Amino acid sequence: MKHVIVYGNGPTKEMMLEIAKRMKKKPVVIIIGESNLKVDEVLSYEEVYDSKKAIINLDKCDRCGECLKACQKGAISKLFKVNWDLCEGCPACYYSCPLGAIDFKIVKSGEIRVFISDGIPIVEYTYAPWMNRYVFVRHVRDIAKRLATDENTWIIEEGWHPMPWAFNVRVDGCDDSEANLVLGSGCQPPSLKDLDSVVRELEVMI
Ligand code: SF4
Ligand code: SF4
Structure with missing residues (x-):
């Protein structure tokens, strides 16, 4: 090969x-x-889920700002939204939150399609x-x-x-x-x- x-x-x-x-x-x-x-024939299709990202539950969050201070990647905005492009899934924000408002989600990172052309x-x-x-x-x-x-x-x-x-x-x-x-x-x-x-x-x- x-x-x-x-x-x-x-x-x-x-x-x-x-x-x-x-x-x-x-x-x-x-x-x-x-x-x-x-595309003449699709042989296979695969979604790749391999990245963990933080999510803030704004219903639980009281905007104390602890997570914002804890995040070393600048991934949390002043509106307490997580920018997944920057988030590395570390647990810093999770442990900083006194209200348990932060969780993690495994998100789709890629797609692979095999076909004949x-x-x-x-x-x-x-x-x-x-x-x-x-x-x-x-x-x-x-x-x-x-x-x-x-x-x-x-x-x-x-x-x-x-x-x-x-x-x-x-x-x-x-x-x-x-x-x-x-x-x-x-x-x-x-x-x-x-x-x-x-x-x-x-x-x-x-
Ligand atoms: S998981 Fe880590 S990188 Fe992502 S928002 Fe929380 S502290 Fe920042
Ligand atoms: S630490 Fe928790 S409660 Fe405080 S702003 Fe962040 S998510 Fe909201």
Whole structure:
């Protein structure tokens, strides 16, 4: 199994489908963010619930402000609403509340849909800002690997921005430790007009 990561936004999706179509002689699986690709057959759909978020019951809350002081993430507004983009589900606000007005909820963090488009298996994902992307990307890649028909299958994956290792682990441009090839330089997508050279580069490797 070979793994290509294409970095960038917008035009990358068109490019990936085009690359996959041109590589039809070899088995290909695409991993892609939310797209408008034609769906010929849905193979599976999964909702991922893995994030705990605080909820304030405003009927119980007397607006004492203790939770606001306790939250180190600035996730609680002056109207005592919790911003889930900032909330990390820690128990600080919960323990600070004298009235037991705070509870937690496991919320949806992502969706994964697997479908066939023009004969090509597509693993399409969406995720909330609070998603643990490091875990999610492993899960999505595992699904793609299960779709691979044999060891010659190419997985073409849209680069995830920002990836945890994009800033922490990655040492050489857009290198990704799981990838055999990374397209796009300086984390910019290769331009559509360069598609022929992109496909040529891939074909040389096959
Ligand atoms: S759970 Fe933690 S991060 Fe979330 S609102 Fe409460 S104190 Fe803030
Ligand atoms: S600590 Fe409890 S009662 Fe006080 S403002 Fe926060 S939720 Fe309301």
